[in-house]
Amino acid sequence: MADPQFFKKSKSFTLAELAEIAGAEVMDAANADYEVADVAALDQAGENQISFLDNVKYKEQFTHTKAGACIIAPALAELAPDGVKLLVSKHPYKSYAKIAQAFYPDAKPEGYISDKAFIHESAEIGEGCTIENGVHISEGAVIGAQSWIEAGAYIGPSVQVGTGCRIGVNSTLSHCHIGDYSRIYTGARIGQDGFGFAIDPTGHVKVPQLGRVIVESHVEIGANTTIDRGAGPDTVIGQGTWIDNLVQIGHNVKIGRGCVIVAQVGISGSTVIEDFVAIGGQVGIAGHLNIGQGVRIAAQSGIMRNIEAGQEVMGSPAVPIKQFMKQVAMLKRLIKKG
Numbered sequence: 601m602a603d604p605q606f607f608k609k610s611k612s613f614t615l616a617e618l619a620e621i622a623g624a625e626v627m628d629a630a631n632a633d634y635e636v637a638d639v640a641a642l643d644q645a646g647e648n649q650i651s652f653l654d655n656v657k658y659k660e661q662f663t664h665t666k667a668g669a670c671i672i673a674p675a676l677a678e679l680a681p682d683g684v685k686l687l688v689s690k691h692p693y694k695s696y697a698k699i700a701q702a703f704y705p706d707a708k709p710e711g712y713i714s715d716k717a718f719i720h721e722s723a724e725i726g727e728g729c730t731i732e733n734g735v736h737i738s739e740g741a742v743i744g745a746q747s748w749i750e751a752g753a754y755i756g757p758s759v760q761v762g763t764g765c766r767i768g769v770n771s772t773l774s775h776c777h778i779g780d781y782s783r784i785y786t787g788a789r790i791g792q793d794g795f796g797f798a799i800d801p802t803g804h805v806k807v808p809q810l811g812r813v814i815v816e817s818h819v820e821i822g823a824n825t826t827i828d829r830g831a832g833p834d835t836v837i838g839q840g841t842w843i844d845n846l847v848q849i850g851h852n853v854k855i856g857r858g859c860v861i862v863a864q865v866g867i868s869g870s871t872v873i874e875d876f877v878a879i880g881g882q883v884g885i886a887g888h889l890n891i892g893q894g895v896r897i898a899a900q901s902g903i904m905r906n907i908e909a910g911q912e913v914m915g916s917p918a919v920p921i922k923q924f925m926k927q928v929a930m931l932k933r934l935i936k937k938g
Contacts, residue, residue, distance in 0.1 A: 602638075607704050616633065627687070631669075646667070651665060653692060670686055673692055714732050714735070716734060717732065725737075731749045735750075735755070737749070744761055747767070762780035777812065780818070781818050782816075787823050791829045793828065793829070808831075812829055813830070815837045819837050822845035838855050847861055853868075856876070856893070859878070860877075860879070862881040868888075872890045874909065877893070878897070889906050892909030895910065896911075901914055
């Protein structure tokens with residue numbers, strides 16, 4: 601159950617309303633008017649609450665659930681205990697996400713500007729923005745309409761933030777453009793100097809970092825993630841990409857559309873990540889590589905070479921997953937022989 605001190609529920613919904621929201625169908629039309637008051641986990645849900653089953657690992661919980669309703673794939677509907685009303689969906693988890701959003705929509709304040717924020721006289725602030733205490737908006741910055749700049753955020757000179765963005769508490773934006781409806785979470789650092797220098801025995805020589813960070817629309821950048829600006833070419837984050845907390849992205853990196861990058865990934869400079877790549881936690885990627893479209897990289901892998909489109913890789917140095925599993929099996933056999 602969501603703690604009402606932190607999460608405000610909107611209202612109750614009928615199953616028919618939830619089906620429309622979720623792109624699902626009410627399995628038994630006689631249940632269309634059944635009223636659902638909240639969402640809950642399978643093993644915690646009770647009457648008038650809705651849950652979901654997406655992973656067959658939890659089918660035992662499903663067969664014993666006390667939920668009033670459940671979102672389920674058609675093939676698993678026969679496992680439902682008596683009395684549970686069903687919404688059937690080809691994508692139960694996605695349907696649950698839409699339903700949970702309906703019950704608990706993102707809080708958004710009415711537009712206001714705190715008198716404890718600093719806004720340079722040359723900055724442009726769009727209609728309906730919220731700018732909280734301690735925000736610093738520098739010379740020439742542009743903030744798009746309906747954007748929300750949370751307490752303590754720093755917006756550097758000439759930075760552009762698009763429409764409907766949310767910039768988190770104590771985050772720092774410099775030398776960057778942020779596309780529409782993007783969200784930067786607490787403590788993120790966007791547009792800082794890239795790690796560029798010439799190595800010299802008398803002392804390393806800094807290479808000026810003269811590019812920007814371009815974040816396209818509908819991007820999410822997690823808490824305490826850092827994205828360096830380009831050395832000359834821009835660092836680019838493609839539309840619809842979601843980046844978790846504590847990710848480091850080096851200068852000149854190009855990330856395509858719809859990628860998912862999990863926590864503690866490090867991507868070295870000038871690497872290209874093509875569209876729809878999924879990168880597991882704690883992956884390290886060397887610089888100047890190309891990761892092809894649709895590649896999937898398992899957690900804690902080390903990437904030291906280019907990866908062709910569509911591959912699934914694992915290990916350090918990373919190899920195709922089937923090859924990695926064969927290597928592990930062979931090593932086990934060698935150990936037993938020893």
